[in-house]
Amino acid sequence: MSHKPSSSFVADTALTTFVCLLMAFLYVPIWVLIAFSFSSSRSLTWPIPGFTLDWYRKLFANADLLTAVGNSFYVATFASLLALAVGIPAAMALHRFNFWGKTLFRRLILLPITLPGIVTGISMLNMFRLFGFNPSLETVIIGHATALIGVVVTQVFARLQRLPKSLEEASSDLGAPPLHTFLHITLPNIRSAVFGAGLLSFVLSFDEIPVTFFLTGRDNTLPMYIYSTMRRGVTPEINAVGTLIVLASLILIIVSVLLSRDRSPR
Amino acid sequence: MAAIIELQRISKHYSKTIIGVDDVSLDVEDGEFVTLLGPSGCGKSTLLRMIGGFEAPTHGMIRLAGQDVTHVPPYRRDVNMVFQDYALFPHMTVGENIAYGLKIQGRSRAQARDMAVDALALVGLPDKIDQKPAQLSGGQRQRVALARAIVRRPKVLLLDEPLSALDARLRDQMRIEMKHLHEKVGITFIMVTHDQEEALTMSDRVVVMEKGRVAQDGRPQDLYDQPASPYVANFIGTTNFVAGSLTGRSPAGTRIASAAGDFTATADLALPQGAEVTLGFRPEKVRLLAEGETAANVVPGRIAEVIYYGLGLRTTVELAGGTQVHVDCLLPDSLARSAVPQPGAPVRLGIEPHNVFVFAGRVAA
Numbered sequence: 001m002s003h004k005p006s007s008s009f010v011a012d013t014a015l016t017t018f019v020c021l022l023m024a025f026l027y028v029p030i031w032v033l034i035a036f037s038f039s040s041s042r043s044l045t046w047p048i049p050g051f052t053l054d055w056y057r058k059l060f061a062n063a064d065l066l067t068a069v070g071n072s073f074y075v076a077t078f079a080s081l082l083a084l085a086v087g088i089p090a091a092m093a094l095h096r097f098n099f100w101g102k103t104l105f106r107r108l109i110l111l112p113i114t115l116p117g118i119v120t121g122i123s124m125l126n127m128f129r130l131f132g133f134n135p136s137l138e139t140v141i142i143g144h145a146t147a148l149i150g151v152v153v154t155q156v157f158a159r160l161q162r163l164p165k166s167l168e169e170a171s172s173d174l175g176a177p178p179l180h181t182f183l184h185i186t187l188p189n190i191r192s193a194v195f196g197a198g199l200l201s202f203v204l205s206f207d208e209i210p211v212t213f214f215l216t217g218r219d220n221t222l223p224m225y226i227y228s229t230m231r232r233g234v235t236p237e238i239n240a241v242g243t244l245i246v247l248a249s250l251i252l253i254i255v256s257v258l259l260s261r262d263r264s265p266r
Numbered sequence: 267m268a269a270i271i272e273l274q275r276i277s278k279h280y281s282k283t284i285i286g287v288d289d290v291s292l293d294v295e296d297g298e299f300v301t302l303l304g305p306s307g308c309g310k311s312t313l314l315r316m317i318g319g320f321e322a323p324t325h326g327m328i329r330l331a332g333q334d335v336t337h338v339p340p341y342r343r344d345v346n347m348v349f350q351d352y353a354l355f356p357h358m359t360v361g362e363n364i365a366y367g368l369k370i371q372g373r374s375r376a377q378a379r380d381m382a383v384d385a386l387a388l389v390g391l392p393d394k395i396d397q398k399p400a401q402l403s404g405g406q407r408q409r410v411a412l413a414r415a416i417v418r419r420p421k422v423l424l425l426d427e428p429l430s431a432l433d434a435r436l437r438d439q440m441r442i443e444m445k446h447l448h449e450k451v452g453i454t455f456i457m458v459t460h461d462q463e464e465a466l467t468m469s470d471r472v473v474v475m476e477k478g479r480v481a482q483d484g485r486p487q488d489l490y491d492q493p494a495s496p497y498v499a500n501f502i503g504t505t506n507f508v509a510g511s512l513t514g515r516s517p518a519g520t521r522i523a524s525a526a527g528d529f530t531a532t533a534d535l536a537l538p539q540g541a542e543v544t545l546g547f548r549p550e551k552v553r554l555l556a557e558g559e560t561a562a563n564v565v566p567g568r569i570a571e572v573i574y575y576g577l578g579l580r581t582t583v584e585l586a587g588g589t590q591v592h593v594d595c596l597l598p599d600s601l602a603r604s605a606v607p608q609p610g611a612p613v614r615l616g617i618e619p620h621n622v623f624v625f626a627g628r629v630a631a
Contacts, residue, residue, distance in 0.1 A: 164351060166351055167353050167355060169320055169340070169347075169349070169353065170347070170354075170355070171355075171366070172319075172339065172340040173340045173341070173347045174341075174366050174370065175341050175342075175370040175371060176370055177341050184366075185355060188357045189357060
């Protein structure tokens with residue numbers, strides 16, 4: 001077994017090339033999107049003929065689009081909060097107690113993640129009709145939350161598994177009733193998972209189309225609005241929206257990394 | 267003194283066949299340092315967790331200071347625990363950890379902090395109050411865990427293998443410190459350990475457990491000098507076993523015959539003549555007899571192996587009948603090394619009758 005220096009050089013070069021291609025595959029489209037959002041031409045040509053902020057100006061004058069953005073924030077915020085409110089206790093129950101049908105319970109909670117959005121959408125539409133609810137943003141929130149609960153339970157449950165049982169026992173030992181223990185010991189220690197799950201839920205809900213399509217009434221969310229304007233082709237205005245979303249995501253990621261950094265290395 | 271903890275016929279059955287603790291009754295006096303000793307799986311930790319309230323017994327009653335607490339949750343029991351992994355809250359400082367239980371008691375922030383400072387001084391860590399547990403060493407964490415558990419002055423302090431996570435040198439030091447702490451605070455300590463040396467050096471009383479039951483309960487010296495069973499004899503210290511049978515009684519004690527020779531033992535068992543018994547004696551309670559020297563029990567043998575371990579020698583001696591026993595002898599000075607026995611040499615072992623244990627029945631030694 002003798003390794004010539006050249007063979008490792010070839011391997012290194014191949015790996016570097018592969019990584020560069022992968023990065024290009026992932027990120028070039030986003031750079032293209034950002035570049036075109038500043039293009040002075042309406043048609044998508046490269047190189048862009050000139051620089052302009054017109055599309056951003058138009059975007060902020062577009063009342064329909066701004067309403068859609070507001071709706072999306074409303075839906076994503078409350079769908080995530082609902083998913084957290086149901087998902088955290090469910091994860092605690094799965095972690096803490098052994099009860100009859102526990103496995104079934106876990107599968108049933110995780111199932112909506114794997115169900116196609118179309119199925120969730122149609123079935124929930126039928127159900128809401130049956131109970132006499134009109135489709136609205138609120139029904140969208142409920143629709144989104146069903147799938148997001150699974151996301152929250154998975155993440156929080158995994159974190160709870162890593163949390164030593166003795167921490168909660170020590171709290172109880174020192175006189176803390178269960179709720180006090182949950183608020184002062186459990187929650188602070190699973191904070192990063194709760195935050196991550198909430199963020200992921202928010203993003204998933206924000207760009208969700210199939211379920212929203214079935215469950216919304218006259219109100220549009222941002223992805224729905226974009227989708228509907230796409231019939232007239234990709235406009236630079238849409239590119240500008242996309243760029244702003246990329247920017248917002250970037251800020252969210254940075255904030256989440258900063259907040260979820262576990263200060264105590266375990 | 268009154269019993270602070272009374273365990274009355276406590277059992278913990280996990281299923282019909284899996285039994286963690288089997289009909290244990292135990293009283294612990296106020297201010298005592300009691301150790302539950304046994305190998306893993308003997309039920310000692312389960313028993314401790316039941317006293318703490320983390321598990322409920324399936325049968326029996328637990329009383330704390332005269333009150334039935336069998337089904338009282340941990341947060342309403344005046345008992346605190348030092349956990350094996352210390353269970354310090356990682357998101358709180360040392361001071362916050364210690365003050366945690368005090369704030370729940372409704373003490374003011376300032377008062378809780380003062381008490382935390384005092385508790386830290388008591389365990390010898392006065393300058394760490396504002397650090398996070400992750401910044402501390404293992405020994406320091408263990409002191410914080412101790413401080414957090416005693417700061418509320420519980421009626422009983424429970425210690426679950428408190429020294430097992432420390433390295434050997436630190437463990438020796440903490441043993442002494444914990445014993446001193448016990449004397450200083452005057453709280454009842456109940457400790458669980460599988461380390462017999464820890465149990466012997468620290469406690470007033472040791473409860474040896476075997477398969478969910480109490481094998482023997484007594485002062486360290488008593489357990490060492492008068493083990494109630496071969497199990498205890500071998501769990502605490504080392505014991506040589508020789509199979510024999512009871513042949514009679516004389517004023518000097520019980521007479522026992524074995525393939526290795528005849529023995530006289532001071533111990534008297536209510537057994538009929540001819541009963542099968544097991545003899546036991548400790549390696550350090552046997553002398554290698556010099557020429558012309560004699561003893562109450564003299565057993566001939568042949569040296570099989572000699573191991574040097576600094577403080578002395580451990581020799582393995584083969585007796586008539588094939589039983590091998592260990593004999594420890596100290597080397598008082600370097601001159602004695604010239605007299606070191608060599609493998610193959612014939613020797614005579616001298617054992618005093620009060621150093622011979624007699625157990626009913628035969629054990630596979």
